[in-house]
Amino acid sequence: xxxxxxxxxxxxxxxxxxxxxxxxxxxxxxxxxxxxxxxxxxxxxxxxxxxxxxxxxxxxxxxxxxxxxxxxxxxxxxxxxxxxxxxxxxxxxxxxxxxxxxxxxxxxxxxxxxxxxxxxxxxxxxxxxxxxxxxxxxxxxxxxxxxxxxxxxxxxxxxxxxxxxxxxxxxxxx
Amino acid sequence: xxxxxxxxxxxxxxxxxxxxxxxxxxxxxxxxxxxxxxxxxxxxxxxxxxxxxxxxxxxxxxxxxxxxxxxxxxxxxxxxxxxxxxxxxxxxxxxxxxxxxxxxxxxxxxxxxxxxxxxxxxxxxxxxxxxxxxxxxxxxxxxxxxxxxxxxxxxxxxxxxxxxxxxxxxxxxxxxxxxxxxxxxxxxxxxxxxxxxxxxxxxxxxxxxxxxxxxxxxxxxxxxxxxxxxxxxxxxxxxxxxxxxxxxxxxxxxxxxxxxxxxxxxxxxxxxxxxxxxxxxxxxxxxxxxxxxxxxxxxxxxxxxxxxxxxxxxxxxxxxxxxxxxxxxxxxxxxxxxxxxxxxxxxxxxxxxxxxxxxxxxxxxxxxxxxxxxxxxxxxxxxxxxxxxxxxxxxxxxxxxxxxxxxxxxxxxxxxxxxxxxxxxxxx
Ligand code: HEM
Ligand code: FES
Numbered sequence: 001x002x003x004x005x006x007x008x009x010x011x012x013x014x015x016x017x018x019x020x021x022x023x024x025x026x027x028x029x030x031x032x033x034x035x036x037x038x039x040x041x042x043x044x045x046x047x048x049x050x051x052x053x054x055x056x057x058x059x060x061x062x063x064x065x066x067x068x069x070x071x072x073x074x075x076x077x078x079x080x081x082x083x084x085x086x087x088x089x090x091x092x093x094x095x096x097x098x099x100x101x102x103x104x105x106x107x108x109x110x111x112x113x114x115x116x117x118x119x120x121x122x123x124x125x126x127x128x129x130x131x132x133x134x135x136x137x138x139x140x141x142x143x144x145x146x147x148x149x150x151x152x153x154x155x156x157x158x159x160x161x162x163x164x165x166x167x168x169x170x171x172x173x174x
Numbered sequence: 175x176x177x178x179x180x181x182x183x184x185x186x187x188x189x190x191x192x193x194x195x196x197x198x199x200x201x202x203x204x205x206x207x208x209x210x211x212x213x214x215x216x217x218x219x220x221x222x223x224x225x226x227x228x229x230x231x232x233x234x235x236x237x238x239x240x241x242x243x244x245x246x247x248x249x250x251x252x253x254x255x256x257x258x259x260x261x262x263x264x265x266x267x268x269x270x271x272x273x274x275x276x277x278x279x280x281x282x283x284x285x286x287x288x289x290x291x292x293x294x295x296x297x298x299x300x301x302x303x304x305x306x307x308x309x310x311x312x313x314x315x316x317x318x319x320x321x322x323x324x325x326x327x328x329x330x331x332x333x334x335x336x337x338x339x340x341x342x343x344x345x346x347x348x349x350x351x352x353x354x355x356x357x358x359x360x361x362x363x364x365x366x367x368x369x370x371x372x373x374x375x376x377x378x379x380x381x382x383x384x385x386x387x388x389x390x391x392x393x394x395x396x397x398x399x400x401x402x403x404x405x406x407x408x409x410x411x412x413x414x415x416x417x418x419x420x421x422x423x424x425x426x427x428x429x430x431x432x433x434x435x436x437x438x439x440x441x442x443x444x445x446x447x448x449x450x451x452x453x454x455x456x457x458x459x460x461x462x463x464x465x466x467x468x469x470x471x472x473x474x475x476x477x478x479x480x481x482x483x484x485x486x487x488x489x490x491x492x493x494x495x496x497x498x499x500x501x502x503x504x505x506x507x508x509x510x511x512x513x514x515x516x517x518x519x520x521x522x523x524x525x526x527x528x529x530x531x532x533x534x535x536x537x538x539x540x541x542x543x544x545x546x547x548x549x550x551x552x553x554x555x556x557x558x559x560x561x562x563x564x565x566x567x568x569x570x571x572x573x574x575x576x577x578x579x580x581x582x583x584x585x586x587x588x589x590x591x592x593x594x595x596x597x598x599x600x601x602x
Contacts, residue, residue, distance in 0.1 A: 035352070038366065044356045064453045069358035071453045115453075116358075119492060120337040122330065122455040137457045138334065139473055139548045153476055153548075155490045 044068075049174030051166065054110050062126050064115055067173050071115035071123055072161065074171075077145060082108055084132065085146035095156045099146045102160050112171065113147045114161055119154035134158070180207045204390055209408035210415050211396035213591050217291075218394065218415075219422030220284040226423050227277040228382065232375050234270040235319075242322065244368035246361035249324035250449045268438035274316050275441045276430045278464035281309060289509075290530055292518030293395040299510040301388040304381055306506045311378045313465070318371035320462060324364060325446030330459050332359045332367070341493040358452060398590045399519025400583055407587035458547065466544030467537050471563065472499040473548045474556040498560065505567045512567055514575035522581045526574055533566045 050067050054074055057063050062075040077085075085099040103111060115123050122138035129135030130151060131144035141152030148157040163173040181202040183189035188198055241260050243252040256263040285305065288294055294302035317335060321328045336353050340346040355362030393402060402408055409415075433440065441463060445456045461469050475495035480487035489497065505512075520527050536559040543556040584590035 038352050038355055040351055040356045041362065044360075044362065066453070069356055069360045069452060116333075120334040121340075122334065122459065123453065125457075137547075138330075138455065138459055153473070153491050153495070155492045 049172060051170055051172045053170050054107075055169040057110075059109070064123075067114075067161065072173065073111070073113050073115045073126070073147075073158075075111045075113075075126070077109050077111055081132065081145035085144060085148075088144065088146075088148075092150070094149050097146075097148060097157055102146050102148075102157070104163075104165060107165060110171075111145075111147060112160065112163055112173070113158040115158070117141055117154055118149065118156040118158065119152070124158075179203050204386070204411075205416070206410065206412040208390065208411040209393070209402070209405070210411045211394055211402055211407060211587050212409045212414075213396050213398060213587050214394060214415065214418075215397050216418075216422060217283070217287040218396075219419045220280050220287065222419035223280045223423055223426050224277070224284060225382065226426075227273060227280055228375065228378060230273050231270065231277065232379070234266050234273065235372070235375065237266050238270055239372060242368075244322070244365055246324060246364050246450070249322060249364060253323045264438075265434060268434045270319075272430065272433040272438055272441065274319065275433075275462070275464065276426070277312065278316070280426070281312060282464075285309065286534060288395075289533075290520040291395055291397060292399055292513070292515075292520065294510045295513065295518050296510070297392040298388070298395060301385060301392075302510060303507055304385040304388055306503065308378055308381050308385060309506075310503060311374055311381065315371060315374040315378065316462065316464070318367040318374070321364065321367045322371060323446060324450045326448045326450060326456050327443045327446040327459065329359060329450035329452065330455050331461060332363060334459065335461075336363075338496045338499075341496045343493070360452070395518060396587060397519060397521065398584055398587055399517065399522065400587060400590075403586045404588075460545055463541065463545070466542075467540035468499050468502055468544075470540040470544035470556045471502050471560045472496065473544070474498070474553065474560040476548075476553060476557075498564075502563060505564065509567060509571075513571040515571075515578065515580070517580040517583065522583055523574075523578060524581065525578045526571075529566060529570050529574070532562065536562045536566075 048068060050065070052065055052074065054076070057074055057076040059076050060078050062073055064071045064073055066072070082099065088099075090096045090098070100108075102113075103109075117124050117136040117138065119136065119139055119141050122136050124134035124136035124141070124143060126134055129142035131142050133145045133147060133150075134143040135141070136143075136152070136154065139153050141154035142150050143154075143158055144150050146157075147160075149155070161173055163171050166172050179199055179202075181192075181196075181199040183192045183198070191197070192199055238256060241252065241256045241263065243249055253267065256267045258264070260266075288302060288305070317331070321332045336350060336359065339349045339353060342349060351357065353363075354360070355366060443460065445459075448456075460466070472495040475498050476491055477494070478487040478491050479489040479494055515523065515526070517523055520530055540556065540559045540563065543552050543559065546552045548556075584593065
């Protein structure tokens with residue numbers, strides 16, 4: 001026994017490190033619930049999907065609905081706006097995406113996007129800005145008629161949430 | 175100046191107490207017979223003023239919390255209820271709201287005082303860094319407090335500020351949800367901000383204790399920036415500085431009271447009297463005035479940082495802005511090691527002086543620009559002043575430490591005081 005304890009590192013050192021490591025794991029395990037409680041609760045998550053009838057939005061009009069506490073734009077685009085969005089060359093875009101990638105086939109007139117500017121989250125104003133789409137007054141981001149970022153500090157296009165048409169006119173978001 | 179204690183218990187009870195818990199001795203040594211440089215000017219009264227501010231915020235805050243409801247559908251109305259129905263509520267709520275602004279006026283003066291007189295230099299580095307910690311805690315506290323009335327500015331301020339964290343690569347969105355407790359700022363966010371708004375001032379009080387402890391080891395710096403050499407250089411804290419501080423506190427409370435009585439809302443924004451609405455952002459959102467210089471720095475970064483003439487970006491403008499804004503405060507932690515000049519007081523540094531006052535002007539200019547829309551020349555000027563802000567710390571101070579020839583320092587504090595007195599006596 002004494003023999004063994006003279007060696008460096010000896011059994012005792014090993015036991016210290018091993019019990020310290022187990023202790024650290026236990027503390028981390030105990031701390032995690034204290035942090036995770038701050039994440040969205042089951043009640044918040046339960047509101048995760050909604051349905052909406054897009055036929056109530058007239059051409060050239062737009063409504064803002066609420067999904068998971070977030071504002072969501074449902075815009076019924078005019079023919080001219082769709083043309084304008086399609087004509088933009090990819091090389092002009094900061095976050096390149098075609099118009100088709102941002103809408104559902106057969107429903108190209110409806111643009112559905114989370115209404116928070118991808119910069120710091122303000123709600124941009126519709127039918128304004130240098131690209132006839134949206135303009136965010138908070139720090140000056142301009143979006144085009146497909147909701148793509150064209151100018152200003154925002155890094156990305158307005159986010160298109162997961163959604164699908166459950167009938168000809170009803171969408172389910174989330 | 176942690177010298178020998180001169181406390182003498184005056185009666186049987188204090189003697190009995192002193193042998194068991196020498197708390198009277200601690201108070202006596204710290205605030206009565208504490209030897210303090212005899213040349214401190216009025217810029218040195220802001221420490222006492224800040225302590226009073228913290229006390230006012232804690233007392234009025236605890237009272238507000240007795241009437242306030244931290245729930246998204248009721249918070250706005252409960253603050254109106256305090257202002258209209260609660261006995262004295264208009265004055266108490268006004269004192270708390272105005273008090274936050276007065277607190278920041280005092281802390282900015284206090285910090286620039288330290289920067290001019292080199293109070294951050296050895297042996298006071300820890301003292302200075304604890305001050306920066308207090309400043310950060312104050313900013314967090316004021317931000318959480320401003321969310322509580324749940325008006326439009328509260329809501330959108332909370333949205334924009336929590337969104338800073340979404341700029342963090344990879345885990346940004348996860349952090350954002352963790353902070354907000356939802357996909358957007360909502361009732362869970364309000365609840366936790368109330369909890370933290372109640373907690374942080376007491377943490378500030380704790381750090382203030384450390385700050386004063388760290389002050390009482392080397393003792394005060396002073397306008398001449400030279401150390402205390404003999405007893406002639408000092409006077410006891412009481413009555414000399416208790417009265418000087420007391421007088422300054424009274425003077426400070428005059429504009430404070432004026433705001434509370436006659437213009438409690440002038441420092442805030444009208445939009446915050448519109449209840450929070452997650453569907454519409456006010457057209458012009460601005461933070462409280464005391465955050466404006468940092469807000470201007472955030473918005474000055476409108477460009478991506480990457481390899482020039484290629485599409486490769488390392489830091490996009492959004493992350494860059496957030497880094498610059500936090501960096502503007504983090505750089506203060508390093509100040510004691512960036513300024514290597516052995517002379518503390520700016521009064522004896524002919525070149526430093528100019529750059530210092532330019533920094534003050536540039537900081538105020540940033541505040542002005544932060545209140546303006548982020549377009550055109552406003553952005554260009556914000557970029558120039560942001561560049562100066564960082565250059566002052568990272569380039570100018572290190573270079574000045576090498577090239578500047580300081581003026582001759584007085585032999586002692588008492589000599590410097592006597593010289594000034596002699597001069598004014600001959601001119602009189
Ligand atoms: C460092 C100290 C503190 C600062 C800088 C501070 C700052 C603020 C600010 C800026 C507001 C918003 C006022 C408005 O615009 O109407 C506020 C509100 C509030 N604070 Fe504080 N506060 C501090 C300490 C405290 C403490 C210690 C408490 C309670 C224990 C407290 C409780 C409240 C409550 C209940 C409100 C909501 C009512 C209102 O909006 O006036 N505060 N605080
Ligand atoms: S939040 Fe829209 S530009 Fe900053």
